[in-house]
Amino acid sequence: MRWTKKDIKTYMDSKEYIDTIVVPLNPFQLSNDNDLEKITFQSEVLTVFTQEIEKELTGRILLTPTYHYLKSSSKDNEVERINTWIKDIQEQNFTQIFFISFDSSWRQYEQALHGELLWLPGIHSGDLNSKEMHNVIRDQVEQVVELIRSYWKTSQ
Structure with missing residues (x-):
C-alpha cells in the first residue's frame, strides 16, 4: 500500500495483515551542480523502483513517503531523525x-538504523522510459x- 488516502483507508x-514498512531514502541538494542531474535521476528511479516493490507485495507492506535529506548533512543527525x-x-x-x-554512504550507518538497509548500486543515467531501463529495474x-x-x- 502507498501513502495515499485510498490505500491508508485499506x-x-x-492492519493485522500488514507487517512491513518500506522507507525510501533519497538525497536532495541543489547547491552542487555536478551531482544535481545524477541525484535527480536516481530519485526518479527510486520512486519507480519502490512503487514496483509495493505492487509486488501489496497487502503485506506499506510504502511510506520518501525520506529526503540533504546530501551534505550529517548522517548521525539523519539517523536520529529516521529512528524517530x-x-x-x-x-x-x-x-x-x-x-x-x-x-x-548509508552503509556506514546501517547498524544505527532501526531497520534493515537495502542498498542498491545506483543507476547514474539513462532513459527511464526505455525498455532496457525497465528491464534493469524489474x-x-x-x-x-x-x-x-x-x-x-526467518521471522516466523
Whole structure:
C-alpha cells in the first residue's frame, strides 16, 4: 500500500495483515551542480523502483513517503531523525522495516538504523522510459522482493 488516502483507508481496515514498512531514502541538494542531474535521476528511479516493490507485495507492506535529506548533512543527525520516524511506526503492528537507497554512504550507518538497509548500486543515467531501463529495474525489484520474503521466512 502507498501513502495515499485510498490505500491508508485499506491499511486501517486490515492492519493485522500488514507487517512491513518500506522507507525510501533519497538525497536532495541543489547547491552542487555536478551531482544535481545524477541525484535527480536516481530519485526518479527510486520512486519507480519502490512503487514496483509495493505492487509486488501489496497487502503485506506499506510504502511510506520518501525520506529526503540533504546530501551534505550529517548522517548521525539523519539517523536520529529516521529512528524517530521508526519509533512512531513501531507503535503499530510493523515487525519488518526496510530502508531502500542508492546512496552508499548509508552503509556506514546501517547498524544505527532501526531497520534493515537495502542498498542498491545506483543507476547514474539513462532513459527511464526505455525498455532496457525497465528491464534493469524489474530485475532489481525481483531480487529485492525475494530478499524481503526471506526476512519474512526467518521471522516466523
